[in-house]
Structures are given as structure tokens and as C-alpha cells.
Amino acid sequence: MEDTVSALRSLMVSHSPPLDALVVPSEDYHLSEYVSARDKRREFVSGFTGSAGLALITKKEALLWTDGRYFLQAEKELSAGWKLMRIGEDPAVDIWMADNLPKEASVGVDPWCISIDTAQRWERAFAEKQQKLVPTSKNLVDEVWINRPPAEINAVIVHPVKFAGRSVADKLKDLRKKLVHEQTRGIIFTALDEVAWLYNIRGSDVAYCPVVHAFAIVTSNSAFIYVDKQKVSVEVQTHLVENGIEIQEYTAVSSDATLLATDELDAVSTAKAALAETEARKIPSEIDKSVNGEHQAEENSNDLIWADPVSCCYALYAKLNPDTVLLQQSPLALAKALKNSVELDGLKKAHIRDGAAVVQYLVWLDKKMQDIYGASGYFLEKDSVKKEKHLQSLKLTEVTVSDQLEGFRASKEVELTEQLSIYLDMLFLEKILLKKKKW
Structure with missing residues (x-):
């Protein structure tokens, strides 16, 4: 050091x-x-x-x-x-x-x-x-840092609406309403969880966190994601483009922030042009445009750019005119926290699946403790006389029992991350200890 x-x-x-x-x-x-x-x-x-x-x-x-x-x-x-x-x-x-x-x-x-x-x-x-x-x-x-680890190319995946509960189009519509309400014409997102939530995508760029290294910029008319394009499959590309999101290289966010500051970003958006063509076929009424928050630049004369002062990096802020920046908590903070019915149902099912896996693991552990160490059964008391076996070959360790628990969890519909598994294990042990205290 x-x-x-x-x-x-x-x-x-x-x-x-x-x-x-x-x-x-x-x-x-x-x-x-x-x-x-x-x-x-x-x-x-x-x-x-x-x-x-x-x-x-x-x-x-x-x-x-x-x-x-x-x-x-x-x-x-x-x-x-x-x-x-x-x-x-x-x-x-x-x-x-x-x-x-x-x-x-x-x-x-x-x-x-x-x-x-x-x-x-x-x-x-x-x-x-x-x-x-x-x-x-x-x-x-x-x-x-001579031996700095290389950047990993981990695939972006689409988070289906059946799990998200809300479409990208619906989220963008609400976001653009908020932009108009706060008299802003664009917003920068740098927090990984916000980008993942807004665009219904997930990834594995950070251990135990289902996020993608990506930035996002959303304006009154356009939406952008900045990500290593090597991570984007045809399926993900289709998902993003269909929702009017233009895919840019990860490093392009710096130059695009400059364009956003000068109100030139929408002009270079190819996704905007494609979306405009689609919308033209629908011939939406002016009322529909207002409801959907799809205001044209000339309709929104506001010149402010929204940035969360806690989650937005200083480098991107420096690209903007500080006199025209709205420093305010991200509008996605509350939106993410308010879980919809589909997300709540998913949380309940996750707890049921994990509960089943933990019970399965505890019964397995109880049996192993009796078979190997002759311990008294917590759940089941075996009728046969307990005999201590060869401990060197059959000894249980924190690693072996943890692997077994992960095996039970992996056999369920959705595998939990190791980090959440550890938390749930600790929660269970805490309950056992409290129970023993009462004894």
C-alpha cells in the first residue's frame, strides 16, 4: 500500500x-x-x-x-x-x-x-x-493500478411486465408529466437502480445487485440509455427501441449532457424520429398528447434540467449551466418505493418460496445432526439408536451446509441471491435464539 x-x-x-x-x-x-x-x-x-x-x-x-x-x-x-x-x-x-x-x-x-x-x-x-x-x-x-480488473461484459436482460407490473411506456408517461409539472425539459439519471427500474431491465454488473452499468437521459420528447452495446442482445435492443429509447455507448453520456444543456439533444435522436413516425400514424389528439405528457419542445418553454444532487455525479452536472439546473430529489425515488400489486404479489411469493426452502434445509440439517453427531432431534426424533460416525469424512461445516441451503433455494422457481440468503438465515437464527431465551 x-x-x-x-x-x-x-x-x-x-x-x-x-x-x-x-x-x-x-x-x-x-x-x-x-x-x-x-x-x-x-x-x-x-x-x-x-x-x-x-x-x-x-x-x-x-x-x-x-x-x-x-x-x-x-x-x-x-x-x-x-x-x-x-x-x-x-x-x-x-x-x-x-x-x-x-x-x-x-x-x-x-x-x-x-x-x-x-x-x-x-x-x-x-x-x-x-x-x-x-x-x-x-x-x-x-x-x-497496474493489475486493475478488466471490465466484464455481462448481458442486459429484460425485466418482463409480468414481474414489473408496469410498462416502460407507462413509466415514461408519468415521468414526463412530472417534468412538465416541475417546469423542466429533461432529466439525468445516474443511479443504477433507477435506470433499471425505469427501463425494465436487469443485469449482473455488481455482485448481488441486479443492475446494469448504465446512465439515462429523458427529455420531453426522447429517451436515451448509455450502456456498453456489447451487453445488449437483439431481444433487449428490440425492447428498448419499441419503447422509444435510443441506445448509446456508455461513454457518450458526457457529450450528450453537453447537448442537453444547449437543447440540441433531441435533434440528434434517431429514436425520436422513429417514434414520431409511429405516432403520426396514430394521429393523436392534442388532448391525448397533453395527457400522455408528450409535449413538443416548443410547447414546453421551460429551460430547466433536473438532476438529483445526491445521486447525480458532479462530472455531468459540470456539463450543464448551473443557472438552469433544478437540484431536487429524483422523481423515481417515490415511484420505485410505491410497489404495485404485481410487485407486492411477487414479494409474497418470494417469501413463500424461500420459507419452503429454509424449512426443507432445517429438516435436512436436523437429520444430519442426528445421523453424524448423535444430536437430539429438533424436528424429528429418530427411533433408532444414534451412532456417531466418521466425523472427518462426514463433518458438517458452514460452507457445506450453506451450499446445501443454496441447493434447496435453487430448486425453487426463482433463486435468491446469496446476500439475501444470509440475511434470512440470520433472521431465522435470531428467532430461534429468542425462543430459547423464553425457555
């Missing part, structure tokens, strides 16, 4: 302007807490493997901020060259930088990895000493 920090300090010195400090957040370009292997930059730099934290490298110090979940873990994983900063006990990172860095210090950060809200809060903290936040053109950690 010391070599990595030294290499970063060399890049800080040669950077223009030279950097007095470098911030390495945990988040990826979508500000996710849980990230793919190639986006674990803070872990690579510090050696700390927790999901939440922030590393700060100055000319002489290396500090790591994390929350109470990880204090003990960080103490064990950080090397002697690092100082643990406990959130809630030590000064917040912006306060520490403002107080400890010199006047007019330059603090570097990858603008793709911090939110609008965070960047603006830091800039306010820096104002008194004329310190400045410097967005780096490249991620300096990537420059020194």
Missing part, C-alpha cells in the same frame, strides 16, 4: 495544478456503495475492504474515514501508514481538509465519483481559506 500511496503522491506533484490532497471515494461513476471489482479504488489504495469509506492522501498523511460498522475491521486492515478517522467521533472530511490543509490548497477528486451535493458542500467549506476543489481529468488511482 505504501508504494501505491507514493506513486499517487508523485502524480499529485506533477498534476496541473499540483495537488495538496487527493480524495479517493468508495463510490463508482454511479455513486453506488456496492461496486464492481474494477471500481474498488479506495480498497486498492488503502487495503480496507468495507463497503463504505473515503480515503484522503495528502503530502504527508493518509487517512481513511468510515462509519461505526467498520471501525474494528478498518483497524485490522489498515497498515501503519494510515490513520483511521471515525465518522461521528472525528471531524468530517470536509472540515478536516478545511482546517488542516494550507491556504489556497488544491484538493483533487475524480468528479465522476462524487455527488453534486458533496462537491458543493466541500466548496463551501473551502471558501474561507480560498482552497479549491480540482476535478481531475483522469482518475489518478487508475493510472497507478
